[in-house]
Amino acid sequence: MSHTNPPASGPGAADDHGGMGQPSAEALRLGYEPDGYHTASVISVPVLVIVFFVLAFGTTTVLFYFFSKSVAEPTTHPMAAERNGAPLNERMKRIGTGSEVDQPRLEPLRTRTGDNRAITRPEDPNGENPPYMHPEDNRADLARFPELFRLGWADKDHKFAHVPLNDVLAGQVPNLFPVQKAGSRPLTSQHLPTAANAGRGAEHSEAELPKLPAVPEAKHAEHKEEPKKEAPKDTKEVKK
Numbered sequence: 001m002s003h004t005n006p007p008a009s010g011p012g013a014a015d016d017h018g019g020m021g022q023p024s025a026e027a028l029r030l031g032y033e034p035d036g037y038h039t040a041s042v043i044s045v046p047v048l049v050i051v052f053f054v055l056a057f058g059t060t061t062v063l064f065y066f067f068s069k070s071v072a073e074p075t076t077h078p079m080a081a082e083r084n085g086a087p088l089n090e091r092m093k094r095i096g097t098g099s100e101v102d103q104p105r106l107e108p109l110r111t112r113t114g115d116n117r118a119i120t121r122p123e124d125p126n127g128e129n130p131p132y133m134h135p136e137d138n139r140a141d142l143a144r145f146p147e148l149f150r151l152g153w154a155d156k157d158h159k160f161a162h163v164p165l166n167d168v169l170a171g172q173v174p175n176l177f178p179v180q181k182a183g184s185r186p187l188t189s190q191h192l193p194t195a196a197n198a199g200r201g202a203e204h205s206e207a208e209l210p211k212l213p214a215v216p217e218a219k220h221a222e223h224k225e226e227p228k229k230e231a232p233k234d235t236k237e238v239k240k
Contacts, residue, residue: 093128105130140165182211 027033084091089111094100110129112121123129142149145165154160163173 089124096128107132182213 023033092105092109092111095103095105095109097104107130111124111126112118113124114121137144140148148165150162151164152162154162163176167173168176
């Protein structure tokens with residue numbers, strides 16, 4: 001902030017600095033304009049920022065307190081409201097294989113200390129959180145899943161055998177997954193019912209039913225219905 005004293009207007013008051021007047025006596029004595037700042041003006045800036053922040057925060061807090069009160073929904077079941085009011089960790093522990101909600105819990109749903117959702121809180125050391133799984137963790141190889149690559153008999157009677165996974169994927173195990181011999185052929189793309197043709201297909205498409213296996217004649221004869229025998233007639237004459 002300049003210490004130059006702006007002079008009053010009048011003749012001789014303007015100089016080559018745009019008419020700001022004569023320099024101060026201190027500047028003439030030193031030969032240059034000294035630099036300095038007004039302490040009160042500099043300190044007042046952060047003070048005003050803090051004051052206006054407090055005012056804004058207090059105002060919004062008061063407004064939310066009076067206008068954001070939740071109204072009780074009359075259709076809410078009281079038992080459901082009580083269950084939803086349980087701590088977050090307790091509600092998430094209901095989800096799990098073999099638990100109340102029998103399904104795997106999603107990886108981001110993790111119980112934390114203090115029933116807090118913030119990730120700054122450490123996880124509960126109870127071992128109930130699901131592990132983070134990555135695609136490479138599920139890759140079947142000999143180091144991670146040696147039981148999938150075993151070769152040999154699985155029982156003493158030699159009825160079941162272990163087949164290595166790499167042989168199965170290479171197609172070296174015939175008849176491992178038998179299929180129906182007389183199965184129906186897949187529909188062509190133009191006859192396949194889709195959303196574009198309203199599920200009807202093109203050109204009067206019809207589903208091709210699989211051919212039923214022929215029944216042998218000998219077995220077919222066994223199931224033939226025998227002719228019904230007529231009831232024997234009463235030969236006794238009716239006496240008149």
